[in-house]
Amino acid sequence: xxxAHAFSHKHLLGMEHLSAEEITTILDLGENxxxxxxxxxxxVPTLRGxxxxxxxxxxxxxxxxxxxxxxxxxxxxxxxFTAASSSxxxxxxxxxxxxxxxxxxxxxxxxRHAQAGSPLLLTKHIKAAVVNxxxxxxxxxxxxxxxxxxxxxxxxxxxxxxxxxxxDIDHSRVARSNIFALRKLGARVxxxxxxxxxxxxxxxxxxxxxxxxxxxxxxxxxxxxxxxxLERKAGGRFPNTREYARLFGLNARxxxxxxxxxxxxxxxxxxxxxxxxxxxxxxxxxxxxxQVARGVAIRMAxxxxxxxxxxxxx
Amino acid sequence: MADILLRGGRVIDPARNxxxxxxxLLQDGKVARVEPGIAPPAGARVIDCKGLWVVPGLIDMHxxxxxxxxxxxxxxxxxxxxxxxxxxxxxxxMPNTVPPNDNRAVTELIVxxxxxxxxxxxxxxxxxxQGQKGENLAEMGELQEAGCVAVSxxxxxxxxxxxxxxxxxxxxxxxxxVIQHAEDTNLTAGGPAHEGAAxxxxxxxxxxxxxxxxMVARDLELVVLTGARYxxxxxxxxxxxxxVRDAKRRGLPVTAEVTPHHLTLTDEACAGYDTxxxxxxxxxxxxxxxxxxxxxxxxxxxxxxTDHAPHSPVEKDxxxxxxxxxxxxxxTALALCLELVDAKILTPALLVTRMSVAPAKxxxxxxxxxxxxxxxxxxxxxxxxxxxxxxxxxxxxxxNTPFGGRAMHGQAMLTIVAGxxxxxxxxxxx
Numbered sequence: 001x002x003x004a005h006a007f008s009h010k011h012l013l014g015m016e017h018l019s020a021e022e023i024t025t026i027l028d029l030g031e032n033x034x035x036x037x038x039x040x041x042x043x044v045p046t047l048r049g050x051x052x053x054x055x056x057x058x059x060x061x062x063x064x065x066x067x068x069x070x071x072x073x074x075x076x077x078x079x080x081f082t083a084a085s086s087s088x089x090x091x092x093x094x095x096x097x098x099x100x101x102x103x104x105x106x107x108x109x110x111x112r113h114a115q116a117g118s119p120l121l122l123t124k125h126i127k128a129a130v131v132n133x134x135x136x137x138x139x140x141x142x143x144x145x146x147x148x149x150x151x152x153x154x155x156x157x158x159x160x161x162x163x164x165x166x167x168d169i170d171h172s173r174v175a176r177s178n179i180f181a182l183r184k185l186g187a188r189v190x191x192x193x194x195x196x197x198x199x200x201x202x203x204x205x206x207x208x209x210x211x212x213x214x215x216x217x218x219x220x221x222x223x224x225x226x227x228x229x230l231e232r233k234a235g236g237r238f239p240n241t242r243e244y245a246r247l248f249g250l251n252a253r254x255x256x257x258x259x260x261x262x263x264x265x266x267x268x269x270x271x272x273x274x275x276x277x278x279x280x281x282x283x284x285x286x287x288x289x290x291q292v293a294r295g296v297a298i299r300m301a302x303x304x305x306x307x308x309x310x311x312x313x314x
Numbered sequence: 315m316a317d318i319l320l321r322g323g324r325v326i327d328p329a330r331n332x333x334x335x336x337x338x339l340l341q342d343g344k345v346a347r348v349e350p351g352i353a354p355p356a357g358a359r360v361i362d363c364k365g366l367w368v369v370p371g372l373i374d375m376h377x378x379x380x381x382x383x384x385x386x387x388x389x390x391x392x393x394x395x396x397x398x399x400x401x402x403x404x405x406x407x408m409p410n411t412v413p414p415n416d417n418r419a420v421t422e423l424i425v426x427x428x429x430x431x432x433x434x435x436x437x438x439x440x441x442x443x444q445g446q447k448g449e450n451l452a453e454m455g456e457l458q459e460a461g462c463v464a465v466s467x468x469x470x471x472x473x474x475x476x477x478x479x480x481x482x483x484x485x486x487x488x489x490x491x492v493i494q495h496a497e498d499t500n501l502t503a504g505g506p507a508h509e510g511a512a513x514x515x516x517x518x519x520x521x522x523x524x525x526x527x528x529m530v531a532r533d534l535e536l537v538v539l540t541g542a543r544y545x546x547x548x549x550x551x552x553x554x555x556x557x558v559r560d561a562k563r564r565g566l567p568v569t570a571e572v573t574p575h576h577l578t579l580t581d582e583a584c585a586g587y588d589t590x591x592x593x594x595x596x597x598x599x600x601x602x603x604x605x606x607x608x609x610x611x612x613x614x615x616x617x618x619x620t621d622h623a624p625h626s627p628v629e630k631d632x633x634x635x636x637x638x639x640x641x642x643x644x645x646t647a648l649a650l651c652l653e654l655v656d657a658k659i660l661t662p663a664l665l666v667t668r669m670s671v672a673p674a675k676x677x678x679x680x681x682x683x684x685x686x687x688x689x690x691x692x693x694x695x696x697x698x699x700x701x702x703x704x705x706x707x708x709x710x711x712x713x714n715t716p717f718g719g720r721a722m723h724g725q726a727m728l729t730i731v732a733g734x735x736x737x738x739x740x741x742x743x744x
Contacts, residue, residue, distance in 0.1 A: 016515070093631065093632055094632065094633060095631055095632070113633070115633040115634065115635040115636065116516060116517035116518050116587070116634065116635065117516070117517075117518070117587030117633065117634045118633050120586070120587055121587065121633060135517065136517055136518075136519075136635070137517045137519070138516060138517025138518075139517060173517060176514075176515070176517060199509075199513075199514040199520070200509050200510050200511070200513075200514060200520065200522070201510045201511030201512075201513075201514045201515075202514055204511035204514070204515070205511075205514070205515060
């Protein structure tokens with residue numbers, strides 16, 4: 001692995017401002033890191049001596065765990081700063097939290113926050129590189145990267161594919177980051193769901209919007225189901241989960257409308273029986289657990305690029 | 315006070331349909347004469363106004379002075395100093411103070427503080443309902459006696475239709491205009507940005523333009539029912555414009571204002587999460603901006619009003635969705651409106667109409683004209699002066715403006731209230 005990579009950003013705040021080349025750089029690096037998970041000693045010295053703070057101000061288990069494992073496998077010192085144990089619940093502002101963390105000289109801060117734009121605010125008050133691990137309903141770039149990695153691995157390419165993103169588009173940072181990334185990589189992107197969960201102006205992001213899932217699924221190469229975000233008051237947008245599952249959930253009958261080799265994805269955590277039926281989630285076309293595995297490798301790639309680590313992977 | 319002779323300026327007095335090069339003589343706090351070739355009386359201060367506009371003092375009918383209660387953001391002294399620097403000779407103080415101006419004791423305090431420390435005239439606006447809670451009517455009669463020129467629950471919308479109906483009826487009986495902050499809060503649900511392509515892209519929760527226009531539509535039906543004088547605060551979207559235009563065609567007693575920022579910025583300004591772009595109503599789409607500009611030109615929107623809303627870093631140096639709504643505007647309003655003159659959307663006379671004549675007429679205030687005998691409230695404008703907005707140099711106590719660094723053209727050179735010079739630009743700033 002060489003030090004010359006097509007990536008010129010100090011932070012990873014979103015997919016909107018990355019080029020196709022930069023995305024591909026991260027995906028390629030991720031492939032290299034994937035193999036480390038299969039070693040008996042799952043650790044490389046790449047970021048030895050670097051400090052990574054996971055600043056998680058919104059509940060999360062899998063993303064935080066994934067980042068934590070990624071940091072550990074790169075030999076970085078990872079520290080978790082979560083909402084429950086932080087002073088943010090005592091009324092400290094994000095800026096004060098940032099300057100306090102900055103005083104401890106971390107190299108990378110990974111932030112999860114309930115409000116859009118928080119990672120950008122953080123960059124203005126901290127010297128460390130900032131990774132957005134999800135900000136409100138704005139972006140979740142490492143999720144889009146691991147999704148692109150998964151699609152590329154299973155389909156051999158991304159350009160020219162038809163990708164359908166189904167469900168709660170309005171509240172979904174995963175949808176936004178995937179739309180930005182997949183459009184840059186040359187995929188056709190369709191979004192589908194009840195009209196009350198499709199945000200106004202979504203077509204301006206270069207996607208085709210469908211208010212029923214069936215026509216969206218026709219001829220699809222990739223079907224990405226999104227979680228109904230009941231915690232973000234998505235509940236008021238449709239009658240109930242029973243009707244949602246009947247009209248918009250992905251089941252075997254609907255999946256048959258997609259291409260025979262279409263893959264099924266879900267960023268998790270799933271509401272089984274709501275947006276996705278168990279037979280599909282656990283079926284042969286589901287690549288959901290591969291997404292999780294690739295999440296660690298992609299996050300290693302991101303930490304590597306932003307952490308300025310040594311090139312020693314062996 | 316010495317007599318003042320403003321010599322050689324272009325006098326723009328739309329209330330009298332007068333626009334010509336002329337002298338303006340101010341004596342004893344009044345406009346004495348406006349005509350060419352006035353010889354300076356003995357002892358008069360002669361001010362050369364060649365190349366400048368001499369206009370009736372600008373009036374801001376929508377200002378948050380924050381006194382009493384939030385003096386860390388602004389007070390009557392700093393707010394009126396900012397007004398004077400912006401060319402305003404009078405401002406209307408919105409009632410969402412702490413406590414709110416919902417009774418005569420608060421009004422009297424504001425009037426007294428304005429007399430002691432105010433740089434320009436201050437006209438209080440009282441609450442529609444007690445505590446701005448939207449439930450029980452405030453003591454509008456006493457508010458009026460104490461000096462309030464209109465009522466508004468600004469910052470909050472009177473959501474309850476029955477309360478709004480009775481407020482309109484009661485205010486009509488007193489001859490008080492009712493100024494509505496039109497916002498269906500069920501539809502806005504705290505969304506900090508305009509709902510549309512920009513909010514979708516940048517991931518901010520949106521509020522639809524219909525949250526404003528639906529409330530205006532309801533209110534207009536209540537105006538039909540009650541015949542009251544109704545004024546729409548900070549109209550911001552195309553559908554509100556359409557409704558107001560239609561209501562005026564039907565002859566309803568309806569007026570409306572628009573802010574400089576809704577005339578000059580779109581929702582794309584929120585893309586960097588700069589909290590000074592968080593305002594309520596939110597910055598709208600380019601279509602809405604085009605609609606309010608057209609409406610300001612054709613008179614559907616009667617007045618420009620700043621909605622000057624000072625906030626401290628405590629409220630603004632936070633996440634966008636947590637930031638308080640509002641931006642300051644007194645010191646940038648004139649230059650921003652002059653951009654509309656440059657763009658041929660407004661003539662100079664229409665600009666003066668929207669910023670002086672109309673607010674005076676809507677609220678029944680003195681001013682808005684240079685007719686001999688009227689109060690000597692005068693603004694002298696250099697329409698060409700180039701300057702750059704530097705928030706650290708503004709007179710307001712707060713700094714929450716997104717216009718920092720913007721290259722501006724035009725500024726107030728002289729602000730005169732009752733014949734006294736309350737602000738003089740040393741030289742063009744920047």
